[in-house]
Amino acid sequence: MIRAIFMTDFTEAFPHKLLRGILGYARTHQQWVVCRMPPSFKKQHGLEGVLLWALKWKADVIIAQFENTDNVDIFTEKGIIPIAQDYVRPFKNISNITSDYIRTGAVAAEFFLNNGFRHFAFYGYKDVVWSDERCLGYVSEIRKAGLEQNFCAYQKQNLEDLWFYDSEPVVEWLQSLPKPVAVFACDDNQGNKLAEICKMNGFRVPEDISILGVDNDETMCSMTDPPLSSVRLDIEKAGYQVAEMVESIMKDKSLRPYDIFITPVKVVERSSTSLLVTEDNMVLDALKYIHQNIHKSIAVSDILKKVPLSRRLLEIRFRNVTGKSIHKYVIDLRVDCFSRQILESDRQIGEIASSFYDVDYNNLCRSFRQKFGVSPKEYRRLFFGDQGRRTP
Numbered sequence: 001m002i003r004a005i006f007m008t009d010f011t012e013a014f015p016h017k018l019l020r021g022i023l024g025y026a027r028t029h030q031q032w033v034v035c036r037m038p039p040s041f042k043k044q045h046g047l048e049g050v051l052l053w054a055l056k057w058k059a060d061v062i063i064a065q066f067e068n069t070d071n072v073d074i075f076t077e078k079g080i081i082p083i084a085q086d087y088v089r090p091f092k093n094i095s096n097i098t099s100d101y102i103r104t105g106a107v108a109a110e111f112f113l114n115n116g117f118r119h120f121a122f123y124g125y126k127d128v129v130w131s132d133e134r135c136l137g138y139v140s141e142i143r144k145a146g147l148e149q150n151f152c153a154y155q156k157q158n159l160e161d162l163w164f165y166d167s168e169p170v171v172e173w174l175q176s177l178p179k180p181v182a183v184f185a186c187d188d189n190q191g192n193k194l195a196e197i198c199k200m201n202g203f204r205v206p207e208d209i210s211i212l213g214v215d216n217d218e219t220m221c222s223m224t225d226p227p228l229s230s231v232r233l234d235i236e237k238a239g240y241q242v243a244e245m246v247e248s249i250m251k252d253k254s255l256r257p258y259d260i261f262i263t264p265v266k267v268v269e270r271s272s273t274s275l276l277v278t279e280d281n282m283v284l285d286a287l288k289y290i291h292q293n294i295h296k297s298i299a300v301s302d303i304l305k306k307v308p309l310s311r312r313l314l315e316i317r318f319r320n321v322t323g324k325s326i327h328k329y330v331i332d333l334r335v336d337c338f339s340r341q342i343l344e345s346d347r348q349i350g351e352i353a354s355s356f357y358d359v360d361y362n363n364l365c366r367s368f369r370q371k372f373g374v375s376p377k378e379y380r381r382l383f384f385g386d387q388g389r390r391t392p
Contacts, residue, residue: 002030002246005054007037007064008085013217014235018063018085018097021239030247039065047071054080061246066091081246081257088128088159095245095257097238101130104264105137105184107231108212111267112182113145116277117210119178122153123170123194124186131155131186134214138184152177157190170194171201179208180277188213188220188230195224195272211272218344226271231264232343238262268340278321282307286318290330294337297358298330331367334359338368342380349376 004022008015019034026032035057042050047070054062054075061081066072068089075082076094084090085097112120120142124131135153142151154173174197177183185191191213198205205211205226213221216232241260249255267273274291278284286303293302300311303326307314318326334356341352353361353376368376 002026002032002061002243002250003035003057003059004032004246005035005037005050005057005059005062005064007039007042007050007062009039009065010036013219014086014215017235018239018242021236021241022243023239024236025240025243025247029243032243035059037064047074051075051078051080054078060250063097063242081249083242083246083257083260090129090259096259097242097262098259099130099233099262100264101133102137102140104214104231104233105134105139106141107137107264107267108134108184108214109138109141109145111212111273112184112210113141115182115210115273115275117180117182118147118277119150119181120147121151121177121181121183122155122186123183123190124153124155125157125159125190126155128159128186131159134184134186150178167197167200170197174198174201174203174209177209180206180210181208182210182273183212185211185213188215188217188224188228191228191230191272192220192224195226195228199225206271206273206275210275212267216268216344221268221270224272226274229270229273230268232266232268233262234265235262268344269336276321280317280321282309282314283317283321286314286326287322290326290333294330294333295356295359300326332371334364335367335371338364338376339372339379342376343383349380 006015006019010016022032051074055078059080061083062075063083063085065086066082066084068087068091072082072084072091072094083095083097087096090096090098122135122138124135135155139148139151142148154170156169183194185194191211194211195205198209203209211228213228213230214233216230221228221230238260245258245260249257271291275284275287286307289303289306290298304311304314315326322329324332338352338356342349345352350361353364356364365376372379374382
């Protein structure tokens with residue numbers, strides 16, 4: 001049995017997802033028992049106090065939000081494997097749970113570029129590696145599109161001030177941005193904060209400011225008004241790899257710890273980015289209606305009641321903006337919503353499908369297979385089956 005201390009902020013979704021991956025590995029390999037230690041214990045007793053507890057508890061590994069000034073070697077010297085999570089700067093002498101931050105920024109840029117945006121901004125932290133590199137990846141893709149001159153960044157907040165911030169400079173920055181603008185926030189916390197500032201100061205989201213976060217923290221994203229779109233990271237897989245690495249090192253002491261890289265999967269789209277950029281207000285109204293009613297049966301005749309155009313003219317203008325017919329756009333959007341809920345929820349597939357009122361289950365599954373090449377059950381199994389987590 002592997003005994004692990006996990007010292008982190010469990011009010012966030014990241015450690016929960018990481019722990020799911022670890023325990024998923026443990027179900028088919030060596031068992032793990034995890035002590036969830038709050039970061040306040042370290043603040044009260046110091047790093048030496050954490051070490052004393054770890055020795056008393058006979059810990060094999062500690063995964064923690066270490067500070068770069070921490071002497072983490074004291075754990076290694078006592079035969080305990082230290083792993084750094086959510087750092088400001090990476091450690092050179094121990095394993096880091098890190099990510100392809102540059103690729104994550106590129107995914108965000110690709111998403112906004114594909115939705116027709118011409119103006120871009122980044123909202124991040126000051127002197128934090130994962131924020132800096134996500135910004136770098138974001139602006140690099142914008143540069144490739146020849147739009148670097150249309151980019152602006154705001155990175156003045158310290159990471160330590162998660163809950164406290166001065167909104168007035170942010171409001172002035174938002175006012176200076178040309179609209180509509182695509183804002184990539186370095187994580188879901190900053191995305192939530194930016195949405196709150198927009199709401200309090202009359203900026204329309206997503207019509208004026210489209211906001212995209214990172215981590216896909218379902219609680220944080222759903223609490224944001226409007227719900228926050230986010231880049232989903234394969235955190236569970238990283239947890240699985242952490243457990244795999246620890247077990248290997250414990251079997252062979254000559255093995256050295258290595259960094260675990262979390263990969264971005266896709267953008268999970270919610271209302272904060274739900275609209276394409278277009279100057280055609282009639283098509284924009286049609287898009288709003290579709291997104292607001294995607295869980296219902298939608299006919300072109302329903303949209304025509306909201307948009308004063310002939311069916312033929314609406315279809316032409318809609319295809320010019322989206323590249324799809326109205327019927328195709330509705331089907332694709334519904335399948336995307338369905339796929340997102342399959343991965344975010346433990347509910348049965350049929351129960352999730354039933355949330356799409358007046359939508360035929362067989363037609364929904366048929367459209368799903370046409371887009372993804374697998375059934376909804378197989379899709380869920382592809383993501384989670386090998387880790388022993390959710391089952392259909």
